[in-house]
Amino acid sequence: MENPEKRSSWLDKFLNVVERLGNKLPDPAILFLMLMLLTWGLSAFLSPFDFGETDPRTGEPLLVQNLLTSTQLANFLANMINVFINFPPLGVVLLAMLGVGVAEHSGYINAGLKYLLGFTPQSLLTPILILVAIVSHTAADAGYVLVIPLGGIIYYAAGRHPLAGIAATFAGVSGGFSANFIPSSIDPLLQSFTQSAAQIIDPTIELNPLNNLLFTGLSSFVVVGVGWYLTDRVIEPRLKRTLPIDENIEDVPRMDTISEKEKKAFWLATAVMLISLVLLFFWAYPTDSSLRDEGGKLTTFTAPLMRSIVPLIFLVFWFPGMIFGFVSGTYTAMKDMVASMSKAMGSMSHYIVMAFFCALFIDAFTKSNIGALIALKGANFLESLQLPGQVTIVGIVGLSAFVNLLVGSASAKWALISPIFVPMLMQLGISPDLTQAAYRVGDSVSNIITPLLPYFPLVVIFCQRYVKNTGIGTLVSIMLPYTLVLFVVWTAFLLIYWALGIPLGLQSTYEYIPR
Numbered sequence: 224m225e226n227p228e229k230r231s232s233w234l235d236k237f238l239n240v241v242e243r244l245g246n247k248l249p250d251p252a253i254l255f256l257m258l259m260l261l262t263w264g265l266s267a268f269l270s271p272f273d274f275g276e277t278d279p280r281t282g283e284p285l286l287v288q289n290l291l292t293s294t295q296l297a298n299f300l301a302n303m304i305n306v307f308i309n310f311p312p313l314g315v316v317l318l319a320m321l322g323v324g325v326a327e328h329s330g331y332i333n334a335g336l337k338y339l340l341g342f343t344p345q346s347l348l349t350p351i352l353i354l355v356a357i358v359s360h361t362a363a364d365a366g367y368v369l370v371i372p373l374g375g376i377i378y379y380a381a382g383r384h385p386l387a388g389i390a391a392t393f394a395g396v397s398g399g400f401s402a403n404f405i406p407s408s409i410d411p412l413l414q415s416f417t418q419s420a421a422q423i424i425d426p427t428i429e430l431n432p433l434n435n436l437l438f439t440g441l442s443s444f445v446v447v448g449v450g451w452y453l454t455d456r457v458i459e460p461r462l463k464r465t466l467p468i469d470e471n472i473e474d475v476p477r478m479d480t481i482s483e484k485e486k487k488a489f490w491l492a493t494a495v496m497l498i499s500l501v502l503l504f505f506w507a508y509p510t511d512s513s514l515r516d517e518g519g520k521l522t523t524f525t526a527p528l529m530r531s532i533v534p535l536i537f538l539v540f541w542f543p544g545m546i547f548g549f550v551s552g553t554y555t556a557m558k559d560m561v562a563s564m565s566k567a568m569g570s571m572s573h574y575i576v577m578a579f580f581c582a583l584f585i586d587a588f589t590k591s592n593i594g595a596l597i598a599l600k601g602a603n604f605l606e607s608l609q610l611p612g613q614v615t616i617v618g619i620v621g622l623s624a625f626v627n628l629l630v631g632s633a634s635a636k637w638a639l640i641s642p643i644f645v646p647m648l649m650q651l652g653i654s655p656d657l658t659q660a661a662y663r664v665g666d667s668v669s670n671i672i673t674p675l676l677p678y679f680p681l682v683v684i685f686c687q688r689y690v691k692n693t694g695i696g697t698l699v700s701i702m703l704p705y706t707l708v709l710f711v712v713w714t715a716f717l718l719i720y721w722a723l724g725i726p727l728g729l730q731s732t733y734e735y736i737p738r
Contacts (some may be wrong), residue, residue, distance in 0.1 A: 254674065254695070255580035259587050261359060266591040267291040276599045278592075287592050295590075303583070310582035315533050316681060317634055319368040319573060321535035322544070324562055324567020329548030331540075332373070334489040337380075348381060349391050353450040356395025357402055357443050366396035367678040372685045381469075385689040386466065387459035387702065389404070392511065394450045394681055394705040397670040401663035404440030413659055416637045416727060420645035421655040434656045435663065436718060442664075445716050449708050457704055461588045466697070468689050488550035492543035559686045569686075579682040585677070597626065606647050616653070616661045619644055620714045622707075623665025628673045636663060657721055664717055673700040 249257065256368055270289035278285040290296065307313070326332050345350060352374050359366030372394045378388030402410075410433055418430045481489075507514040507521060514528040521528050533711055548554035548563075588594055610618065626636055641662070648658045670676055674695050686693035 232473070242667030243599045246410055251675075252577045252580045255577065255584040259580070259584040261595055262584065262587045262591055262593065263290045265593060266587075268579055269593070269596075274596060274600070276596060278595065278605075284437065285592060285596060287596060288590055290587055290591055299587075302586075306586045307579050308581050310578055310585075310677070313578050313582070316368050316574065316578075316678075317568070318533050318572055319536050321564050322539070322541035323369060323372075325548070325563045326540040328550055328563035329544045329553045329560070330485065330488065331492055331547035334481055334485050334547070334551075335493075335555065336468070338489070345381065348377070348383075349454045350447050350451045352377065352388065353391050353395040353399070353447045353454075354443070356392040357399050357446060358405060359396055366392070367539075367681060370396055371682060372688075375685055375689060379472075380691065383461045384459050384466075386462050386686050386693070387454055387681065388407050389685055390458050390701050390705070393671055393702065394709075395446065396455075397676065397678070398668055398702070398705050398709055399443070399446035399450070400667040401435075401439055401660075402438070402442035402446040402667070412636055413663070415643045417645055417659045418640040421627045421649060425649070427506060428655070430655060435660050437726065438660050438717070441665070441720070442716065443715055444715065449521075449712055450705065452709060453704050458701060462701070466690055466693075481603040483694065485551050488547045491550055491555055493547055495672040496539055496543040503535070544595055547719045550561065558567045570688075574681050574684050581677060581680065591593065594626075599643070603643065606643060612648070612653050613650065613721075616657070616718065616721070618659045619648075619713055620717070621708065622668040623662045624710060627666050636666065656726075657717075660717060661714075664713050665710075668713065672699050672706050674699075681693040 226699065262643040266287055266290050269287040274285065274287075274289070276285040278284070290299070323332075352370075356366055356370045356374070357507070359370045371389055374390075374392030375385035375387035376388075379385035414430050414432045414434055417427065417434070421428045421430065510519050512521075514526065514531070516637060520526060544563075545554070545560055548560060554560055586701075608615075608618075626640070637659075641659075643657050645655045648656065673679065679695075679698070683693060683695060683698050686698060690697075
């Protein structure tokens with residue numbers, strides 16, 4: 224029988240090239256600075272041209288904005304502080320890490336991992352982690368700052384390569400962003416753009432906010448299956464051969480035997496956490512709850528509950544972590560708890576520097592309209608090809624994946640291209656529900672290979688905890704197989720799902736006609 228390592232040598236060579244090329248890039252902070260300067264230069268060069276595109280968000284001609292004018296440079300300096308402090312991931316990461324830091328350094332997370340590893344079979348560790356990662360993005364961006372680092376900790380504690388655990392959870396949180404059987408705020412948000420685009424063709428059409436729930440729920444099994452196979456059979460074996468773990472790693476929980484005092488502290492802290500969650504449930508349950516929006520819903524972006532996810536994460540981990548620390552004896556005074564929070568912030572110093580330059584670049588790229596222009600040109604080109612419905616669906620997945628490398632926000636991309644895709648495919652007999660599902664697949668699979676994802680630098684930092692020379696190229700080479708295989712398998716699943724005539728929507732008033 225042929226040696227498995229020989230069979231995979233071509234993949235190793237390809238990924239090694241990707242890693243070497245990627246790691247030749249400068250530090251992520253400098254890379255974002257260079258990209259911002261490049262955006263400035265391109266905006267000045269392209270601004271005089273009329274590309275003949277109309278911005279579907281405003282109905283006005285889409286023009287590239289010159290960022291090198293005196294006015295724009297003055298605005299850049301005047302708004303620099305606001306751009307940085309209002310960078311969405313910054314507050315999410317820092318606030319969540321304050322709570323998680325207490326839970327980690329007090330020993331609470333360590334004790335929980337001991338229990339988890341005690342009853343979870345090694346063979347099922349990967350699928351369970353990926354499933355938890357998929358569910359985690361229901362709570363906004365919690366998965367990036369909580370589940371992904373825990374993936375590394377759990378794998379390291381189990382004697383496995385920690386970067387494989389980070390990769391598996393990153394694939395679940397971000398690569399499987401649209402695979403979930405639990406509704407989240409992104410569902411009604413995307414549906415609102417889809418319905419507006421569909422009404423261009425049929426003004427009476429109404430779509431259900433959960434129009435993709437069945438598909439995304441079943442897709443969870445696809446993502447778990449792909450992630451499980453790749454992590455255990457491809458990614459981790461390669462990491463063991465090519466990327467040894469550093470010696471004398473600091474601040475990683477050690478999985479020694481849990482003491483009776485720790486057991487008592489853990490269950491007391493966990494009981495407090497569960498009681499808090501029950502109280503939160505009874506607070507949110509009434510139809511007139513102050514945690515609901517004006518329409519009585521909990522899952523919209525305007526609902527106070529959804530806007531409070533990160534503060535709730537902070538409290539849910541900070542309070543039990545503090546209780547565990549004092550009961551177990553890790554903390555003897557409040558200053559010990561504050562020291563844990565300071566230690567957690569210390570590990571974020573490099574990320575804060577990267578976030579500064581990343582925020583400036585993303586702001587410049589958005590204002591320039593270069594990303595929006597690329598998205599519209601790609602969509603119009605796809606429309607001009609007049610391909611069969613099935614091929615067009617594959618093209619939409621591919622185009623969405625490519626545009627995702629340039630425009631990070633899922634809703635911003637869909638706001639741009641839905642007025643083109645949705646009406647075009649309705650005329651081919653393809654429902655808006657299916658078109659939206661195709662977009663969500665493409666938007667998900669390339670999240671994990673773009674350094675422009677705001678949380679990408681944070682994942683690099685998590686990896687450097689175990690392998691200090693981890694760079695952008697290293698992480699891209701680790702995640703690229705997930706992107707390629709998910710693209711093929713998930714798209715094939717979507718086409719099969721469509722061919723079988725399974726409804727994409729729930730109580731949708733529009734029924735598509737398969738070609």
